[in-house]
Amino acid sequence: MKEWTIEERYRVLEDPEQIRDLYEQVSRSPYRQEYHVQPVTGLLNDPNGFIWHKGTWHLFYQWCPWGAVHGLKYWYQVQSEDLVTWKNVGVCIRPDMEMDNMGAYSGSALAAKDAVCLVYTGNHRDEDWTRRPNTCLVKMYDDGRASKLPWPLFGPHPAYTEHQRDPKIIYSPERKKYFIILGAQNKARRGCALVYESPTLADGWQFAGALKVPGFEDFGEMWECPSIEHIGNKDVLLFCPQHIYLPRRGAATSHSGYVLGTMDWDTLTFQPDGSFHVLDFGFDFYAAECAANLEGEDYAILTAWMGLPDGDYPTDDEGWQGCLTLPRELTVRDRRLIQRPLPELVDLRDGEVNPSDGTLPPVCEMELMISEGPFELLLFTKNGEGGMRISYNDAFRMITIDRSGMINRFNTEQEEIREHLIANPLSHMRIFIDHSSVEIFVNDGDAVFTSRVFPTEEENGFILTPNANGRIWKLRPAVKDDFVV
Ligand code: FRU
Numbered sequence: 001m002k003e004w005t006i007e008e009r010y011r012v013l014e015d016p017e018q019i020r021d022l023y024e025q026v027s028r029s030p031y032r033q034e035y036h037v038q039p040v041t042g043l044l045n046d047p048n049g050f051i052w053h054k055g056t057w058h059l060f061y062q063w064c065p066w067g068a069v070h071g072l073k074y075w076y077q078v079q080s081e082d083l084v085t086w087k088n089v090g091v092c093i094r095p096d097m098e099m100d101n102m103g104a105y106s107g108s109a110l111a112a113k114d115a116v117c118l119v120y121t122g123n124h125r126d127e128d129w130t131r132r133p134n135t136c137l138v139k140m141y142d143d144g145r146a147s148k149l150p151w152p153l154f155g156p157h158p159a160y161t162e163h164q165r166d167p168k169i170i171y172s173p174e175r176k177k178y179f180i181i182l183g184a185q186n187k188a189r190r191g192c193a194l195v196y197e198s199p200t201l202a203d204g205w206q207f208a209g210a211l212k213v214p215g216f217e218d219f220g221e222m223w224e225c226p227s228i229e230h231i232g233n234k235d236v237l238l239f240c241p242q243h244i245y246l247p248r249r250g251a252a253t254s255h256s257g258y259v260l261g262t263m264d265w266d267t268l269t270f271q272p273d274g275s276f277h278v279l280d281f282g283f284d285f286y287a288a289e290c291a292a293n294l295e296g297e298d299y300a301i302l303t304a305w306m307g308l309p310d311g312d313y314p315t316d317d318e319g320w321q322g323c324l325t326l327p328r329e330l331t332v333r334d335r336r337l338i339q340r341p342l343p344e345l346v347d348l349r350d351g352e353v354n355p356s357d358g359t360l361p362p363v364c365e366m367e368l369m370i371s372e373g374p375f376e377l378l379l380f381t382k383n384g385e386g387g388m389r390i391s392y393n394d395a396f397r398m399i400t401i402d403r404s405g406m407i408n409r410f411n412t413e414q415e416e417i418r419e420h421l422i423a424n425p426l427s428h429m430r431i432f433i434d435h436s437s438v439e440i441f442v443n444d445g446d447a448v449f450t451s452r453v454f455p456t457e458e459e460n461g462f463i464l465t466p467n468a469n470g471r472i473w474k475l476r477p478a479v480k481d482d483f484v485v
Contacts, residue, residue, distance in 0.1 A: 001316065002067065009064070009071025010102060013091075016485035019065050023483050026320045031436035031454055034363050035348060035478040036306070037061065037078050037086050037324040040485065043068050044322035046166075046225060046287035047303045048075055049109035049118045052294055054142065057083055058116065059303065060092060061324060062106060065485075068313065068321035073103035075120065083301065083327045084344045088484040092118070092138070092146050099124055099134045099152050106166040106225060110178075110201075111293045115139040117201055119180060121165035122152060131162040135180060137202060153180075154205045157194060161185045164194065168227040172265055179265065181211065183223045183239065191223035191241050195268050212269040213237065216259070219276065220244045225256075225287045228263050228270065232298045232332040235263040237270050238279075240287060242309075246278065250415030254309045256280065256288045260335055274335050281420040282401065282440070282450035283411070284308055285325065300330040302339070306437055306450060311411045314454040315436070325450055326432060326439055334423070340445035341430055349473040360462045361474045362455075366431040370468045375426060377468070379438065380406060380453060381461040388453055390440065392426045399426070399442065401449055408454040422447050432475075 013019065022041040026032070037059065038044060045062040056079055063076035075093035080086045093104040100122030107120030122134035134152035141147070156164045163185040170179045180196040193211040198204040211226075220241025229236045238258045246255055256279050261272040279288055279302075288304035307313070307322040315321055328339045345365075353361060360366075360379065368377070374394050381387035386405040392398070403409070404416035423446055432439040440449040464470060 001312070004067070004069045004071070008066060009069050011066060012072065013065050013074070013485070016483070019485065020483065022067070022319050026318060027481065029315055029318045029320065030457075031315050031318075032481065033323050033434045033436060033479065035084070035475060036326065036434050036437060037479060038481070039063055039076070039320055039322060040088060040481075040483060041320060042066050043070065043320070044324070045070070045305050045307060046106045047289045047305060047324055048106050048120065049116075050289050050303060051109035051111060051116055051292040053111050053116050056081060057291065058109065058140075059086075059324075060118075063091075067319050068316035073105055073123070075104050075118070082344050083342055084348060085478040087480045088482050089144075090484045092140065093120060093148070095122070097122070097148070097150065100136060101125065105133070106287065108168045108227070108289070109292050110169045110171060112139075112201060115141045117169065119153070119167045119169045121167065123165070132156055133162065133164045135167050135182065135196070135205075149202060153203070154196060154207075157184075157207055159187070160194065161187060161189065163222045166225045170228065175265065179208070180205070181226050181228060183226045185222040186210075189221055190218055191220040193223055193226040193239065209268045212267070213259070213272060214269070215272055216276075225289065227290065229290050229300050230297055231300050231330060231337075234260050234273075234332045235270065236260055236332075236337065237263075238288060238290070241276075248419040249278065250418060252308070252414045254286060256286045256304060258337060260332065260337075277336060279337070279339075280304070280448050280450045281399070281418055282448070283403065283414075283418060284311070284452045285450045290330070291327075298331065301327050301342075302330050303327045304450075306452060308411065308414070311414070313452060314408045314410055323437065328448070336423075338445040339441070339448050341432065341441055345432070348475040348478055350476040351474050353472045353474060355470040355472050358461050358463060360433065360460050361472070362433070362435055362460070363475050364433050365473045365475055366429075366433070367471045368429040368431070368464070368468045370426050370428065372425070373467050374465070375467060376465045378463040379431075379433070380455040380459040381463055382407070382456070382458045384461065384463065387459060387461070388438070388451075390449075394425065397422050397425060399447070399449070401440075401451070403451065403453060406453060407456050407459060410454070418449070420447055420449070
């Protein structure tokens, strides 16, 4: 595996031609996706600035162009009319000023009168590598032009550590105020979120206080990518607590999850109604973000990084890593989030195949109706052996996924099994398979399991217990993988 020097990781991209050869190399990978957003070259991590604006979905991702490494981060933009087909638009935010000299880190979007406002963390480092995270603003006008405010909205708060980042911008029409929620870490090294407020977007920002979340004062070492959404009469605090172990999550220490509750913006208190829930029970899911500016409030649209902060993946040697999950629809039911695939995905179906020969097309959707009893599905078997095992213990209502039977094994130090207890008996699954991912929606959105997998050409079989009936459709490509930088 390549060892990267600091100079290589933080090299400035001056001309797209500098990465054309890498793009050609990456394009030849058998693991390039057909209907998931993926990096042109290099590494993709968090989704950023997801917003519906004037008939178009704008989405950005954290991008390091040079290879499968976390280095100088750009905001790369993609667009869609329907959330299913996506095209590459190119770089939108460059780390080209002193305030963001070591990366344009994660952030969010808000629709304003004349533009979409993108708020992000300018990751500044001094010569001695001391970090100073700045909260910065870019306006993206309707003609696509982006203009950066050449100074930060505000700098780091001295009472917290250098880990202050990932602004989520929210407008409160009742208070005629903007709020920014920032992921942070206090001096006792516990995770928290900070709140800033201002009557205007481009200036007047004041520190309002730390968000109070009773019962969550000691929950992880840093909260990355926090956000508060309003879905169906409930407020939802989404965040990624770092460096904690959770039951049935193997040795993983970074988790993307949520707490339902009620937000009081006057006292800056998020009163939880229930415990922390992991958003997705698969292996590779982090930094989830909901789209801003939806019409109506009874649902949200969420996407996430299909990857993990400390992961190595089999495509690293090919010069790329990471992709985004399918956007999914969120609603609240029984004090939990329900996550369903978007109805528009049905349009990707491109011919049904006969499931009886046990062969899996490399890009497909599988739907299973499952009757009582224990259940097992092996995906990506080779001559009837190995593969990824998805099993259900009906006595405990426990779903187990195990990818240790795959030929290409990776991130094994985070362990290869995840388990989850489901609320109702297993009856239904919709499984979306792309060249290097699998997303399993259980019982109409009760639970989702999202994972990267890198099957070899021969790992193309599946085996199902007789208590399940399956249908399989091939899916057509929906992501244009053009070289736009
Ligand atoms: C989460 C994260 C964010 C940060 C970004 C940098 O994966 O660490 O906290 O802004 O990635 O790429």
